[in-house]
Structures are given as C-alpha cells and as structure tokens.
Amino acid sequence: MLGAIGLDEAQESAYRALVALGAAEIPDLAHRLTLGVPQTERVLRHLERHGLAAQSSARPGRWVAAPPGVALGALLTQQRHELEQAELAAALLAEEYRAEATEPAVHDLVEVVTGASAVAHRFVQLQLGAVEEVCALVTGQPQVVSGPDNEAEEQAAVRGVEYRVVLERDVLALPAGLAEATSALERGEQIRVTGRVPTKLVVADRNLAMVPLTGRGSAEPAALVVHASGLLESLMGLFEAVWREALPLRLGTAGTVAEGETVPDTTDLQILSLLLSGMTDASVAKHLDLGLRTVQRRVKGLMEITGVTTRLQLGWHAYERGWVAR
Known part of the structure; x- marks a missing residue:
C-alpha cells in the first residue's frame, strides 16, 4: 500500500509494526517480522533516512516510529511535487516534439515492433498512454495478445478512459471469453459482437494505432504501430464501420420496467x-x-x-x- 512512496514490503511491514508497538528493539522487531537482525537494521536505517523512524534518545538501541500523519504527509507532498515536475517536463518534451515534427518524414509515421515480448509490451503501453478513448477490434484467434490487457484496462478505467470494443463472435466461445466480457461490461466498457472482425486493431485517442503484421503461428510475431496519418484515419474508419454493424452485448443488467411488469433475471x-x-x-x-x-x-x-x-x-x-x- 505504501509502495507509491518508495517503501518495499519489508520496510512497510517494519513501519507498521513500529506504529503498532510504539517502540521496539532490533532483535524483537526482527523476530516479529521473521527477518534476520542485519536485514532488520538495514530496513530501519532506510526508514530513518525517509523520516519514518528514529532511535530513541532515552534508550539507545530502541527504535520508535515517526507519527504517520506528519511523516507520511511529508513524503506524499514530496511525491506530488515530483509528479507535478515530471508532468511539466513531459508536457514540455511533448511540445518540443510537436514543434520538431510538424512535417514528419514518411518513415516516422509507422514503426515495426518484432518479438512476442516487445509486441505485448507495446500493446499495454499504448493503452496506458490513452487519455480519452481506446477502440479495439478483437478476433477469435489469439496471437501474442488475445484481447485488451485486463490490468491495463482497469488502470485506464480508473483514469476515466472510455473503451469501445467489437468482439468476433468466436471470442465468446473461448474458455474465459464470456467471463472477460462480463468483467469489461461491469467496468463500463461498451462491447459489441459481430460474426467476423477483419483484423485485430487497437486505437488510442484516435492518435496511435496498432495492428498485427504476422499471422497466427508465425515464427516471430510482429506488429505495426501507426502514428497520426492518413493510414491511421483509414484504420479508424475501418473500426467505425465494423462498430456500426455490430450488435451491442449486454449481460446481467435490465432496463427500466413498468410497475407490476415481470422482469427477467x-x-x-x-x-x-x-x-x-x-x-x-x-x-x-x-x-x-x-x-x-x-x-x-x-x-x-x-x-x-x-x-x-x-x-x-x-x-x-x-x-x-x-x-x-x-
């Protein structure tokens, strides 16, 4: 829970134990945490550097926890400041990039990603970078990735990113197809189903797209990442055409019904x-x-x-x- 401010599991456990005990000596704390004494001492030194713990002035060898409201509040304030600085730097870099790339070369409009790991990583990265909307066509024949990554989707949903997804009907026949579709609907995604999807496709914010370059069973999977261009507009047009013809999928929710009307379960x-x-x-x-x-x-x-x-x-x-x- 405190990983966001730079604490690992052992450091967080040690701080929580000190807060619960009020104060403790290293051997007692090591026993409570099931850690070695040297490792426990290193953990306490780390907490001390971050202002979360200190050695007792009254009893040498005894460690006390800093008040969470003060110590954690200071770390969170510092973390927020660093994030704000990082956001500012990112905005400046983006502006500099746009200024330098007002007329990008043709070869800069597309990039080829090869290798299963690289393709999967770029796929997740594309979703995590989305701000407003992710549009996806999902086929019933999994390649490197079978559909939008669940964890990436959940993180994007928390940030308010909207998802519009068209599933090939065969996707629902996959072992976890129906369960994943239900989870996506519960996250507020819009899902439609059609008999056949022409290609697997993901588009983020109408500004970046990814399509497979190789078919199923290829020795080395590869994908094409397309930046803002006429090709991207065509891919977005393809998605919209498939979206219009597909049927919405609704599972487990009912609409408004009149009083006394029998409602399906x-x-x-x-x-x-x-x-x-x-x-x-x-x-x-x-x-x-x-x-x-x-x-x-x-x-x-x-x-x-x-x-x-x-x-x-x-x-x-x-x-x-x-x-x-x-």
Whole structure:
C-alpha cells in the first residue's frame, strides 16, 4: 500500500509494526517480522533516512516510529511535487516534439515492433498512454495478445478512459471469453459482437494505432504501430464501420420496467444477449453452464411474458422493454 512512496514490503511491514508497538528493539522487531537482525537494521536505517523512524534518545538501541500523519504527509507532498515536475517536463518534451515534427518524414509515421515480448509490451503501453478513448477490434484467434490487457484496462478505467470494443463472435466461445466480457461490461466498457472482425486493431485517442503484421503461428510475431496519418484515419474508419454493424452485448443488467411488469433475471438477460449476438441455443447452454432444455425453457418463458409466438418478435419486444440494446 505504501509502495507509491518508495517503501518495499519489508520496510512497510517494519513501519507498521513500529506504529503498532510504539517502540521496539532490533532483535524483537526482527523476530516479529521473521527477518534476520542485519536485514532488520538495514530496513530501519532506510526508514530513518525517509523520516519514518528514529532511535530513541532515552534508550539507545530502541527504535520508535515517526507519527504517520506528519511523516507520511511529508513524503506524499514530496511525491506530488515530483509528479507535478515530471508532468511539466513531459508536457514540455511533448511540445518540443510537436514543434520538431510538424512535417514528419514518411518513415516516422509507422514503426515495426518484432518479438512476442516487445509486441505485448507495446500493446499495454499504448493503452496506458490513452487519455480519452481506446477502440479495439478483437478476433477469435489469439496471437501474442488475445484481447485488451485486463490490468491495463482497469488502470485506464480508473483514469476515466472510455473503451469501445467489437468482439468476433468466436471470442465468446473461448474458455474465459464470456467471463472477460462480463468483467469489461461491469467496468463500463461498451462491447459489441459481430460474426467476423477483419483484423485485430487497437486505437488510442484516435492518435496511435496498432495492428498485427504476422499471422497466427508465425515464427516471430510482429506488429505495426501507426502514428497520426492518413493510414491511421483509414484504420479508424475501418473500426467505425465494423462498430456500426455490430450488435451491442449486454449481460446481467435490465432496463427500466413498468410497475407490476415481470422482469427477467440475470440468466434470462444473458441468454437473450447471447442469442442476439448470433450464438445457437447449444452454444449459449455450454457457455452459461446450463442444459439445452433449460435455455429453451427460459426462452419460451420470455416469449410467454411478452405474449409473442416467434423469437423475432421476442427480440423486438426485448428491445422495446429495455432488456437489450440495439
């Protein structure tokens, strides 16, 4: 928890122990932390340099914790100041870069990244650098990365970055496909599903894109990173075209209903959404861990609730009642 101010696990544990005990000698503290005496002394010296601990003037060899409100507050203030200076430096460098690259050479508009590790790292880096929006096309054939990195997505979501993602229908058939889609929806992402996605693609802030250069099973994976250019505009146009034709995926949430109206439960809504995405009854049953007859029975129940006789009518009524989105 205190790693943000430069403390590792042992240093944080030592400081917490001193705060809890009030004061302690090195052997007692080492025993409590299950560390060696020399290592415990090094940890305390580190805390002392950061103003978090000090040796007792009344009892030599005894260490006391500095008040957290004062000591940690000072470190946090320093950390904020350093971050502000770093942000200012980044802004100045960005301005300098823009001034020098008003007319970039053609070869500077694209970069080739090779190697699985380098491609995966650049993929995450692209998302972490996003400020406003990340748009992605995700295919059902994983290459170096199978979809937007969960940790990177979560960090971006905390910063308020919006995600628009189009999934190829086969993605939902992958072992963790449905679970990952559900988690993404819970984070507020917009997800749509289509039968086929032309290529894997990620675009950050309409300013930087990444597409694979090599197919599945290639000896050395490679990707193309595209900077602001006509090519980037074309890739963004491709995404928007696929997005318009795809169907929204909504799992586990219901719209507003009238008083006294029968409301489908979470499982019913999942079944409806997956069926509307193009999955068969058997596929829905498999991925929701239900029996085929259970799925069919629930669909029949929804048809009875809405008073319809065909599934086409059911889809229309589900939209009208806010159970699913277009």
